[in-house]
Amino acid sequence: MKLLLINNLFQGIWADTGFSNLYWDNGIMILVGISLIVLAIKFNLKPILLIPLAVGIVIGNIPFMHSTPYPLGIYAEGSILHYLFFGVLKGIYPALIFLGLGAMVDLSPMIANPKLIILGAAAQVGILVTFLGAIILGFPIAHSASIAIIGGADGNTAIFLTSQLAAGLGNLPAAAKVQGLIGPVAIAAYLYMALVPVIQPPIMKLLTTKKERLIRMKPQRTVSRNEKIAFPLVFLLLTAFVAPASLPLLGMFFFGNILKESGLTKQLAGTVSTVMIDILVILIGITVGASTQADVFLKWESILIFVLGALSFMVATAGGIIFAKVMNIFLKKENQINPLIGAAGVAAVPDSARIAHEMGQKEDSTNHLISHAMAPNIAGIIGSAVTAGLFLAFIL
Amino acid sequence: MRTLFIAFDPTLIGSQTLILTILGYCIVLLTLSAMAFLMVRFHAIRDYMRTRRLKKETPPAAAAPLKVVMTGEENAAIAAALYLFFSELHDQEKYVMTIKKVSRTYSPWSSKFYNIFNVMKHW
Numbered sequence: 001m002k003l004l005l006i007n008n009l010f011q012g013i014w015a016d017t018g019f020s021n022l023y024w025d026n027g028i029m030i031l032v033g034i035s036l037i038v039l040a041i042k043f044n045l046k047p048i049l050l051i052p053l054a055v056g057i058v059i060g061n062i063p064f065m066h067s068t069p070y071p072l073g074i075y076a077e078g079s080i081l082h083y084l085f086f087g088v089l090k091g092i093y094p095a096l097i098f099l100g101l102g103a104m105v106d107l108s109p110m111i112a113n114p115k116l117i118i119l120g121a122a123a124q125v126g127i128l129v130t131f132l133g134a135i136i137l138g139f140p141i142a143h144s145a146s147i148a149i150i151g152g153a154d155g156n157t158a159i160f161l162t163s164q165l166a167a168g169l170g171n172l173p174a175a176a177k178v179q180g181l182i183g184p185v186a187i188a189a190y191l192y193m194a195l196v197p198v199i200q201p202p203i204m205k206l207l208t209t210k211k212e213r214l215i216r217m218k219p220q221r222t223v224s225r226n227e228k229i230a231f232p233l234v235f236l237l238l239t240a241f242v243a244p245a246s247l248p249l250l251g252m253f254f255f256g257n258i259l260k261e262s263g264l265t266k267q268l269a270g271t272v273s274t275v276m277i278d279i280l281v282i283l284i285g286i287t288v289g290a291s292t293q294a295d296v297f298l299k300w301e302s303i304l305i306f307v308l309g310a311l312s313f314m315v316a317t318a319g320g321i322i323f324a325k326v327m328n329i330f331l332k333k334e335n336q337i338n339p340l341i342g343a344a345g346v347a348a349v350p351d352s353a354r355i356a357h358e359m360g361q362k363e364d365s366t367n368h369l370i371s372h373a374m375a376p377n378i379a380g381i382i383g384s385a386v387t388a389g390l391f392l393a394f395i396l
Numbered sequence: 397m398r399t400l401f402i403a404f405d406p407t408l409i410g411s412q413t414l415i416l417t418i419l420g421y422c423i424v425l426l427t428l429s430a431m432a433f434l435m436v437r438f439h440a441i442r443d444y445m446r447t448r449r450l451k452k453e454t455p456p457a458a459a460a461p462l463k464v465v466m467t468g469e470e471n472a473a474i475a476a477a478l479y480l481f482f483s484e485l486h487d488q489e490k491y492v493m494t495i496k497k498v499s500r501t502y503s504p505w506s507s508k509f510y511n512i513f514n515v516m517k518h519w
Binding site for chain 2: 114115118120125135136227235387390
């Protein structure tokens with residue numbers, strides 16, 4: 001009798017452990033998480049983003065008994081992870097990250113050379129192509145929009161759009177399916193942001209000649225403080241009137257920028273651009289990572305999302321470069337644009353601008369492109385947020 | 397048309413979707429172009445205002461154009477000063493303090509102990 005009791009007790013403990021609930025798919029996802037941690041540390045691939053995400057993948061795939069009396073998994077209502085995930089599901093974290101981003105970036109390169117803004121719009125062609133591609137592959141329109149926005153190379157915009165589409169679809173069965181896309185779409189977007197140094201250089205080299213890569217751009221003029229304060233306000237009004245659905249992102253972005261440029265709210269700008277954004281990156285990384293529970297994530301659909309996302313990112317890079325080359329046809333010789341900075345039109349700030357600069361320096365170490373490349377880079381953030389707003393307006 | 401894994405069906409893109417997609421892209425392009433246009437116009441207006449203000453402020457007597465002639469030596473001196481200034485400029489310090497270790501060969505002449513001992517002996 002006593003032996004039976006002890007046996008039952010051990011069986012109960014064993015059934016509660018991760019070992020007894022482990023399936024091969026959990027194992028694969030844990031290995032993916034560990035590989036990403038190794039990649040981030042060994043190759044310095046945006047570790048600030050990739051490490052929380054990868055640790056989240058490991059945490060989210062620890063197997064557990066689903067019939068526990070206490071909620072445990074990220075999708076179990078009432079669990080701590082679920083509460084943390086709330087900010088992703090409702091699009092709160094992306095909006096707040098945009099506030100920090102606004103307080104971090106300097107709009108001067110854009111104000112000093114306005115024509116470079118158009119490169120940010122040109123890179124949005126990746127979103128357009130992938131949207132149509134996803135529809136051809138049989139994805140519903142809402143899914144296609146979520147997948148296509150990966151080409152904007154901004155995980156926050158991708159999360160925002162997917163969460164808002166899910167919220168907009170209300171109680172329809174499609175809403176739950178769109179919500180299920182948040183994990184794969186965000187992981188793809190963040191992963192491609194981290195892989196900018198791997199994906200973009202071959203495309204940049206393929207589409208430009210050595211002569212084009214050597215183009216020196218005119219030094220930028222100094223931008224006055226009044227311009228720095230006035231333009232965020234003008235941009236906010238313009239973009240918000242065109243696409244009001246993107247207001248949570250763009251409103252916060254320009255608000256953050258005004259905090260920085262006013263010069264009188266340095267304390268607030270300092271907080272949102274350092275401490276607050278760090279906390280949000282941790283929360284968004286860990287929860288999005290944990291949302292990749294194997295039973296939800298490991299599907300044929302997720303692989304397609306990754307393939308389409310990569311395609312979107314590559315087309316966006318190519319779109320920016322080709323558009324810069326087209327612009328050069330119409331520009332005077334002294335105003336020529338180095339087409340490498342066209343690749344910075346994707347919104348991966350500041351990585352794609354840095355890559356454009358490094359590619360230029362490989363050809364001529366005295367050619368500094370970073371400040372020029374920041375203009376399309378920031379325009380890319382604004383462009384992809386406007387595109388997300390338009391998707392919301394058109395689809396819902 | 398079907399392939400092994402993926403179903404491709406271009407007819408799934410209805411004419412309405414296509415029009416909306418192209419329209420959406422054009423709106424993004426136009427919005428950002430409008431931003432660029434506003435900035436270019438702003439620069440033109442700012443330059444015009446500045447010229448007008450300068451015209452107002454300048455007394456008629458001083459209207460004669462001021463011809464500044466600079467020699468090559470002066471230009472070289474300015475360039476050298478700027479170069480020195482920028483090469484000495486530190487945006488951010490490293491906040492790392494290092495103590496440089498200097499090893500000295502031992503000799504009775506540099507020995508602290510020996511010197512102290514000798515002084516003690518004299519006492």
